[in-house]
Amino acid sequence: MPKIRSGRQKYYNVFAYFYDFFIQIHSGRHREETRRFLVESVGIEKKKHLRILDICCGTGSVVLAFAEKYADALAVGYDFSTGMLHKAKHKDKASRIVLVQGDAAYLSFNDDCFDVVCCSHALYELKGQDRTGALWEMKRVVKSDGQVLIMEHQIPKHPIIKILFYIRMLMMGPTDSREFLQQGLTPFERIFPDVSLSHTPSGKSKLIRCRKTTGDNRLRTQKI
Ligand SMILES: C[S@@+](CC[C@H](N)C(=O)[O-])C[C@H]1O[C@@H](n2cnc3c(N)ncnc32)[C@H](O)[C@@H]1O
Incomplete structure (x- = not known):
């Protein structure tokens, strides 16, 4: 992993x-709503042995929710922070998930190998x-009939x-986070056709679903 990341890794460690405590205070019950919305959005009921990848998985809440819903799936959590991965491992009492350490901009997986690739509240x-690199990498590792699900904060409407x-974004994120959140779907449309x-019921988060092939091509891929 390039050395340049080490400062940010320390921060996340x-x-x-x-x-988890911070998220509880910050999002409360909405976090649960967001997680459920993300997992249910996959909309696959019958397919066996799904392969799911959660990039920037943090303390593993999302990847664990996927593993709970899809009991026979291969659910992989991927993050560059040892501290975050330790917390995720600790929460995974039933050893349902696989955790891999690495950089989102350089995924250590083969092309076309996951049915679902998700990234929750981390891209910004x-x-x-790195963000653009991560999006290209997500496109590379998702199957042609698979889906990339990206959950992001919705910019709040209330002025205060x-x-x-x-303020939180200035403290936590890179300088272009604000610009990224304001760009809407453009950064995704540059990469995915x-x-x-869609939005969570509370409107606090938005879900961007990206596919690397368009509807017609997906049907063709499934028939082959
Ligand atoms: C705000 S947390 C989101 C955690 C989780 N997805 C969630 O929804 O609770 C951001 C996560 O992204 C990870 N991260 C940030 N930059 C990364 C990078 N370049 N490669 C891999 N992980 C990264 C951090 O370690 C942290 O766990």
Whole structure:
């Protein structure tokens, strides 16, 4: 992993100690809603042995929720922070998930090998070039009939909450995070031919679904 990441990795290693507590305070019951919305959005009921990859998995809440819903799936959590991965391992009492350490901009997996690739509330925290790299990598490792699911914060509408949101972003994220969140679907449409948007019931998060082939091509791939 390039040395340049080590500062940010250290930051996340420390953050890992109180990440779940922080999220509980920050998002409360909405976090549960978001997780359920993301997992249910996959919309696959019958397929056996799904392969699911959660990039920037943090303390593993999302990948564990996937493993719970799809008991026979291969559910992989991927993150560059040892601290975050330790917390995820600790939460995985029934050893249902596989955890891999690595950089989101350089995924250590073969092409076309996952049915679902997701990234929850993390893309905006990556620096511009890494973010674009991570999106290209997600496209590379997802199967042609698979889906990439990206969950991001919705910019709050209430003026005071909006200011607090931007203050947190200034403290935690790279300088271009704000620009990225304001760009809507454009960064995704530059990479994927099929992009759609939906929102969680509370409207606090948005889900961007990306596919590397369009509808017609997907049907053709499934028939072969
Ligand atoms: C805000 S947390 C999100 C955690 C989790 N996805 C969730 O929804 O709770 C961001 C995560 O991204 C990870 N991360 C940041 N930059 C990364 C990179 N370049 N490669 C891999 N992981 C990265 C951090 O270690 C951290 O666990």
